[in-house]
Amino acid sequence: MVTMSGDSMSDAIATRNGMMTSMLEKLPDDEMNVEIQTMMDRLFAEPLRSDDIDIVRIQLGRYPRGMVAVGARCVCGRPLAVVTRPQLSDGTPFPTTFYLTSPEAVRAVSHVEADGSMKQYTALIENDEDIRAGYQRAHRWYLGFRHALAVRLSDSEEHISGISAGGLPTRVKCLHALTAQALVMGEGINPIGDMVLERVGIEFSPSVCRCAPVM
Numbered sequence: 001m002v003t004m005s006g007d008s009m010s011d012a013i014a015t016r017n018g019m020m021t022s023m024l025e026k027l028p029d030d031e032m033n034v035e036i037q038t039m040m041d042r043l044f045a046e047p048l049r050s051d052d053i054d055i056v057r058i059q060l061g062r063y064p065r066g067m068v069a070v071g072a073r074c075v076c077g078r079p080l081a082v083v084t085r086p087q088l089s090d091g092t093p094f095p096t097t098f099y100l101t102s103p104e105a106v107r108a109v110s111h112v113e114a115d116g117s118m119k120q121y122t123a124l125i126e127n128d129e130d131i132r133a134g135y136q137r138a139h140r141w142y143l144g145f146r147h148a149l150a151v152r153l154s155d156s157e158e159h160i161s162g163i164s165a166g167g168l169p170t171r172v173k174c175l176h177a178l179t180a181q182a183l184v185m186g187e188g189i190n191p192i193g194d195m196v197l198e199r200v201g202i203e204f205s206p207s208v209c210r211c212a213p214v215m
């Protein structure tokens with residue numbers, strides 16, 4: 001994680017993004033947005049491949065509408081989570097930017113949801129100041145990423161302004177959405193997503209391939 005003072009951060013944004021500067025300055029956290037641009041550049045450096053779309057189609061049992069990038073991969077290369085554009089091609093607003101597609105990951109996270117952990121996570125957000133702050137920050141990371149995506153793709157965010165996913169920033173409603181954010185954006189962004197990944201480690205991990213051999 002890059003940490004810079006406000007002034008040097010503004011300089012960095014001006015240097016790195018040129019014309020983007022004025023737009024980014026309107027966002028709540030300049031430092032975050034520099035990181036987000038880096039993440040996004042990395043994701044879009046790899047063009048979306050038709051074989052990835054085919055795999056995700058099989059994983060979900062439907063065509064992944066609005067998929068613009070593979071957000072995270074298993075060590076074997078198979079997509080684990082995808083990035084979806086903020087507005088589908090028919091104009092439908094789509095707030096859920098990070099979507100967990102790996103059946104093994106979905107199943108593992110469902111087990112955590114079913115074992116009553118949601119209440120524990122909710123209690124943590126209510127009672128632990130650091131986790132609460134981290135969770136609120138995860139919401140801003142989410143919105144910042146989606147905004148950068150909307151700018152890049154010229155998508156409208158009109159109908160999803162301020163809406164992220166998974167219950168962010170104050171509730172825990174869908175661990176799949178939170179885990180997808182943790183997988184795509186990396187460790188240290190969403191404290192609950194990180195905890196879920198740690199918890200499911202025996203059943204699912206991005207660094208241990210447990211993908212079904214035949215799809």
Ligand SMILES: [Zn+2]
Binds near residue numbers: 074076077209210211
């Ligand atoms: Zn795998």
